[in-house]
Amino acid sequence: xxxxRTSSRPRAPAGRDAARKRWTVLVYLAGDNNLDSAGxxxxxxxxxxxxxxxxxxxxxxxxxxxxxxxxxxxxxKGTTLAQDRVAELGETDSxxxxxxxxxxxxxIAGYPADRYLVVLWNHGAGWDDTDVYRAVRRGTGRGIxxxxxxLAGTATRARALRLSDVHRVATRMRRAVxxxxxxxxxxxxxxxYDDSARDFLDNLELERVLAKVKSKLGRRIDVLxxxxxxxxxxxxxxxxxGAVGVQVGSEELEPADGWPYAAILKKLAASPSMTARxxxxxxxxxxxxxxxxxxxxxxxxxxxxxxxxxxxxxxxxxxxLRAGCADPETLLAIVRARRxxxxxxxxxxxxxxxxxxxxxxxxxxxxxxxxxxxxLGAVEGAVIASGSKGAxxxxxxxxxxxxxETRASPLYAKLDFxxxxxxDAFLEAYRQALSG
Numbered sequence: 001x002x003x004x005r006t007s008s009r010p011r012a013p014a015g016r017d018a019a020r021k022r023w024t025v026l027v028y029l030a031g032d033n034n035l036d037s038a039g040x041x042x043x044x045x046x047x048x049x050x051x052x053x054x055x056x057x058x059x060x061x062x063x064x065x066x067x068x069x070x071x072x073x074x075x076x077k078g079t080t081l082a083q084d085r086v087a088e089l090g091e092t093d094s095x096x097x098x099x100x101x102x103x104x105x106x107x108i109a110g111y112p113a114d115r116y117l118v119v120l121w122n123h124g125a126g127w128d129d130t131d132v133y134r135a136v137r138r139g140t141g142r143g144i145x146x147x148x149x150x151l152a153g154t155a156t157r158a159r160a161l162r163l164s165d166v167h168r169v170a171t172r173m174r175r176a177v178x179x180x181x182x183x184x185x186x187x188x189x190x191x192x193y194d195d196s197a198r199d200f201l202d203n204l205e206l207e208r209v210l211a212k213v214k215s216k217l218g219r220r221i222d223v224l225x226x227x228x229x230x231x232x233x234x235x236x237x238x239x240x241x242g243a244v245g246v247q248v249g250s251e252e253l254e255p256a257d258g259w260p261y262a263a264i265l266k267k268l269a270a271s272p273s274m275t276a277r278x279x280x281x282x283x284x285x286x287x288x289x290x291x292x293x294x295x296x297x298x299x300x301x302x303x304x305x306x307x308x309x310x311x312x313x314x315x316x317x318x319x320x321l322r323a324g325c326a327d328p329e330t331l332l333a334i335v336r337a338r339r340x341x342x343x344x345x346x347x348x349x350x351x352x353x354x355x356x357x358x359x360x361x362x363x364x365x366x367x368x369x370x371x372x373x374x375x376l377g378a379v380e381g382a383v384i385a386s387g388s389k390g391a392x393x394x395x396x397x398x399x400x401x402x403x404x405e406t407r408a409s410p411l412y413a414k415l416d417f418x419x420x421x422x423x424d425a426f427l428e429a430y431r432q433a434l435s436g
Contacts, residue, residue, distance in 0.1 A: 022054040022272040023279075024113035025265065028103055029061040030094035030122040036064035038256045042121065042227075043073070047084065049265030050077035054272035056111040057265060060103045062094040070094075072103070074111070094122075097205040104213045115222040115276060118213075120206075121258070124228030124249075126349055127203060127235035127402060127415060203239045204414065210243035220245045222276040225283065229253040230346055232300050234310065234401045237382075238417040241307040246276045246384065248283050251351065251400045252298040252344045252393050259283065260290035277303070281385040288387045296390035300398030306382035311420050313378035314401070317356070317371040318426040324368055325426075325433040333363030334430070338403060342395035348404040353379045353397035407431055 027046065031039035043061055051057045051074065062070040072087035087106075092099050104118060201209075214220055224240065226232075226249035237247055263286045268279060280301035287299040324330035337358035342351035356372040356379070379399055386398030401423070402412065408427045418424045 020112045020114065021056055022113060023115050023117060023268060023274075024056045024058065024107060024111045025117045025119065025268070026104060026107040026111075027057070027059040027119040027121060027261075028094070028100055029059055030120070032062045032064050032068075032094055033123070034064075035122065035256065038258065039063070039121070042258060042261055043075075043081070045261035046265060047073075047075045047077075047081060048262040049269060050075050052269040052272070055265070055269050056113065058107045058111055060089075062092050072106075095201050097201055097209045100201065100206075101209045101212055104209070105216055108213070108216060115279075116217070117223040117225060117279060118210075118221050119225035119227055119259075121227045124226060124231045124254075126230040126233045126346060126400070127239070127417075128346070128409065128411070203236060207239050207243070207416075210240055214243040222246065223248060223280055223283075225249070225259070227254065227259045230344060230349060230400075232298070232302065232399055233349065234314065234352060234399060235412075235415050235417045237302050237304055237399070238307045238311060238420070239415060241304040244304050246280045247302045247304055248280050249300065249302075250298050251300065251349070251396050251398070252296060252388075255291070255295065255297065257290070260286050263290065277301070277384050284385040284387060288389060291389055293389055296392045298386070298388040298393050298396045298398075300386035300396075301384040302382050302399065303384050304382075306378065310375075310378045310382050311417060313371070313375045314352075314423055315421040317359075317368070317375050318422040320365075320367045320371045321359075322422065322426040322429045324364060325429045330364055330368070331433050333361060334359065334368075335434070337361055337364070338405065341403075342393065344393070344400060348402055349400045350403045351396050352399045352401045354395045355401070355403065403427070405431070405434065 025046075029039045029043065039061055043059060046057055046059060049057065057075040059073045059075060060070065061073070068091070070089040070092040071085050072089070073081070073084045074086050075084050094100070100120075108116065210221060210224070220242075221244050223246045224244040226236075226247065229250060230253065231249035232247075232251045236249070240247070264283050267282050267286065268274060271278075274282065284299045284301050288297065291297045321334060324334060337355065338350070341358050342354040343349060344351075353376055356375040360369045360372045379397060383398035386396065388394060388396040402408070404427065408424060408431070412418050412424055412427075
């Protein structure tokens with residue numbers, strides 16, 4: 001079914017006070033996948049907080065299945081959800097960049113504010129833009145799940161593909177910012193992404209959408225929230241740095257519960273004069289507080305104005321490491337550091353600060369140690385707030401980086417970060433040294 005799209009320059013909904021508020025929160029719920037029931041819960045949490053005198057809360061929710069309509073809501077207190085509905089779009093492809101762009105421009109025009117929080121809600125795969133729908137077309141037939149906790153109405157753990165199998169599939173195909181999973185792939189669906197449309201949004205498309213929103217605003221988006229797995233990466237932050245001021249996301253998988261929207265939005269309503277950095281820290285704190293000590297979770301907020309400093313520091317480290325790969329003793333020290341560094345569900349993603357600390361071990365030499373100190377300073381400058389729970393992620397510091405021990409994905413070279421730094425050249429030198 002074709003998507004029905006609204007104009008990108010809408011009139012404000014009838015009866016709405018068009019006065020500019022302090023904040024507008026725009027949440028894009030890409031729920032046409034196995035997270036549909038989680039989207040219902042999170043939309044309810046947003047409505048529990050609702051809009052206030054200084055904060056508007058607006059959401060677009062694409063539900064699972066081609067027969068379900070995509071709806072837009074201006075969430076308020078003292079109303080029903082049906083009364084909060086301000087637009088009905090029919091079936092949409094939430095993996096189409098034009099659909100995301102249309103929602104964001106619609107929200108900005110209809111709900112003007114001094115500052116904007118844009119939240120992208122779905123699965124996530126970090127920088128990796130591999131097309132998992134190819135697996136569906138080739139008859140993979142296994143379900144991929146990224147979020148740990150089974151949800152009511154979704155496949156059980158027994159029917160879900162083991163996470164170890166995810167990596168085996170993903171090395172052969174494309175994934176992206178909104179990786180949903182291949183759920184019942186052969187018969188019904190692929191990944192968001194948008195399972196009905198079998199489409200997704202990759203990092204390059206996301207960059208272009210956010211650039212157009214920035215052009216409309218005349219400035220950067222204040223906060224980009226990534227309520228998705230594995231998204232707090234150097235590569236992702238660097239890709240969107242030109243259009244976003246502050247980014248919030250997780251280095252590790254997110255449980256299906258995701259963000260605690262009611263808690264976050266109530267805090268914002270109580271203190272609407274928050275700056276972007278203050279709101280980002282509030283999100284990190286509220287997220288961590290919502291989970292138990294035994295849960296395995298991470299969350300961090302990044303100042304994207306510091307991305308260029310970070311890239312320069314990593315570039316210098318990459319050059320020093322690349323030179324070190326030619327010396328057997330130094331190479332062995334690098335290998336030991338890499339293998340003892342904090343990694344995540346995608347094992348090619350490692351915590352950058354922990355890696356730099358481990359690389360300062362005896363045997364790597366003064367050049368690498370000095371470069372690591374600069375990287376550690378750059379990470380400290382870029383990370384506004386970070387935290388973790390669970391022993392498995394105890395050495396998390398807010399920002400991960402791609403560091404495979406086999407051949408890097410050919411897609412990596414397309415990223416702005418790979419073009420700016422020598423990190424990909426180091427990865428190839430490291431691989432060759434290990435295989436030699």
